[in-house]
Amino acid sequence: MDFETTVFEKEYIELGGRREAIVRGGRHLFDRLPHALAGVGQIGVIGWGPQGSAQAQNLRDSLNGTVKVAVGLRSGSRSFEAARAAGFREEDGTLGEMFEVIAASDMVLLLISDAAQTDLHEKIFATLRPGTTLGLSHGFLLGYLADRNETFPAEVDVVGVCPKGMGASVRALYLQGAEVNGAGINASFAVHQDVTGHAVDRALAWSVALGAPYTFQTTLRSEYLSDLTGERAILAAGVHGVVESLFRRYRENGMRDEEAFRLSAESVTGPISKIISRDGLRGLYERLSEDDRSVFAQAYAAAYPVGLELTHEIYDEVESGNEIRSVVLAGKRLGRFPMGKIDQSTMWQVGQKVRGNRAESEIPLSPFTAGIYCGVLMAQVDTFLAKGHPYSEIANESVIEAVDSLNPYMHARGIAYLVDNCSTTARLGARKWASRFDYLLTQLAYPAMDQGAAAIDLAPFTAFEDHVIHDILRVCAEMRPPVDIFVE
Known part of the structure; x- marks a missing residue:
């Protein structure tokens, strides 16, 4: 091309x-x-x-x-x-x-x-x-x-x-x-x-x-396949489902609501995204201590199969036309069944309090949260690789748009705010697919983690260590705009 x-x-x-x-x-x-x-x-x-x-x-x-x-x-x-x-x-x-x-x-x-x-x-x-x-x-x-x-x-x-x-x-x-x-x-x-x-x-x-600052080439077909899939995976629905599942897990393990929110949503949209933005995915892993790297690797390997299964399903639904038809049909129902908002549920109410008293230096870089999030993100990368998308598009639609655009916006306003105020197409996708990420992580990934290292196949993480995306992100980082995203 x-x-x-x-x-x-x-x-x-x-x-x-x-x-x-x-x-x-x-x-x-x-x-x-x-x-x-x-x-x-x-x-x-x-x-x-x-x-x-x-x-x-x-x-x-x-x-x-x-x-x-x-x-x-x-x-x-x-x-x-x-x-x-x-x-x-x-x-x-x-x-x-x-x-x-x-x-x-x-x-x-x-x-x-x-x-x-x-x-x-x-x-x-x-x-x-x-x-x-x-x-x-x-x-x-x-x-x-x-x-x-x-x-x-x-x-x-x-x-x-x-x-x-x-x-x-x-x-x-x-x-x-x-x-x-x-x-x-x-x-x-x-x-x-x-x-x-x-x-x-x-x-x-x-x-x-x-x-x-830089303009990359793609095709209109490749763009809509990656864009619609991406917003239904890691860019919106995926991150929504990931953090809700993590918040609930941390609470079930005895954490206070505020701490559970910091370890889930705040960790993803704050330090995890900032480090990936500047140093890449491998840079995030290398930032961790030896013990934390082990936690990251196991969480990554447990989450990756869930992300890969769902992202392939989403891609197939988009490519077949099913997802586009569902958006059109839903649009015709909105007059009778308007979309509700998610921001009144417990997690997002806690989030408002946490952001109101936020101290950036106190937001934890959780290796467990980082591993789960990166496992789902990399599953999207590998889906787009398997489908033959341009490398620049894979990096932009899976990583750069997340950590340099959407996640910083969610850090300032809240993940629920973005889910409730993005385009109708993206909102429909978030409502439809976030729960799938939540449920499968809860039903498959976390039980594997609870059974111990022997229950987890580390092959996905082994592939992560020398993945081609690291070199792609290194080059793309040189084309990163010199100022961070603007959030009113």
């Missing part, structure tokens, strides 16, 4: 013996954006959710009037006021009804919800002019179309640019980038259809204009 660009410098990195092409971003490239976007008079950003609002503002600021950026919203949307407050106006044509903006735009970035994309895609496709570049920041719509044996319109480009962080961080780190060189959220890009012959440069211009 490779690409050609006539505007930006393509570089190559070596990841675990494989060569991948990337583009390095930076504000010094902003003057190249009009050339990369030749033939684009207007970019229409459709939607004002977290990604839509962030991307519209970043694009407007980076292009600085050389290409018009217009926001398109549904008639009567409450987001009109928020868009006006950010400087978009009906009077100058930078704000309008979504289908009018789509019809007037040469590049349309479709950043409305997955449910809205599936509901409105036929009308959206009919409104696109031939030669338009359709941009997506998530491949859900491709999966939906494939399941229905449908395709994108043949006369338009289809590209993806997928920031590896939440919308608030995409905007906040872009603003920090004015003062801190390299601040921003890395992104992946994909070209699914190139009708105009300019799709690569337009996609890369989009990513650079968002402030991405």
Whole structure:
């Protein structure tokens, strides 16, 4: 997999013996954006959710009037006021009804919800002019179309640019980038259809204009398979199920609620994530004492089979279309059966108290918690390896997005807060799959630990020690933005 660009410098990195092409971003490239976007008079950003609002503002600021950026919203949307407050106006044509903006735009970035994309895609496709570049920041719509044996319109480009962080961080780190060189959220890009012959440069211009320090290549299909699987595994549902099972286990072993929370959720989103972010998975293990390494190894080996079984099942459900169909069907039920929140249960109420009195230096680095969490995480890595995903995508969707984006956000706000406030697609996945991780860890992994070392096959941990992911993360760490994720 490779690409050609006539505007930006393509570089190559070596990841675990494989060569991948990337583009390095930076504000010094902003003057190249009009050339990369030749033939684009207007970019229409459709939607004002977290990604839509962030991307519209970043694009407007980076292009600085050389290409018009217009926001398109549904008639009567409450987001009109928020868009006006950010400087978009009906009077100058930078704000309008979504289908009018789509019809007037040469590049349309479709950043409305997955449910809205599936509901409105036929009308959206009919409104696109031939030669338009359709941009997506998530491949859900491709999966939906494939399941229905449908395709994108043949006369338009289809590209993806997928920031590896939440919308608030995409905007906040872009603003920090004015003062801190390299601040921003890395992104992946994909070209699914190139009708105009300019799709690569337009996609890369989009990513650079968002402030991405580095842009990695993938395919739209690979992106949605890894993204949907990842949020149903270690990125959201998996971490949710892991920490709930650990919290309950620690309480059953006689710990006070507050200490059980520190050893489970706080340990994962605090020191475990911070060490992995800076030093990698092997660096986390090496940070432990000799005795703690033994605990880590046994916990890792006990949790890994659970994670591998479930992540393969999730991947199969996504790839077959079952998971996408379940999201669409659930969306139709939400009017009658709205999703409840999890933040009123005992664990998450305890978490509010713990965060309110938090002393970072007192959060324990639990080798047992670290082993369980890393065992499930590495199961996702190995699932993606088995399915042939690019190494950079495996690292981003399994490790980097967790420890550099989502876990820090959960550390600040709470895991329950993220589960209750992420996208509808991710919330549905968290509700559906977290309990599976919880139950199987409780039913299989922890009983094995209780039976002693003789009951645990350490082969998964032996494979961990020399795993290719360590070299991949070492290279990716060199491309880590110099500032941590922004959390309001």
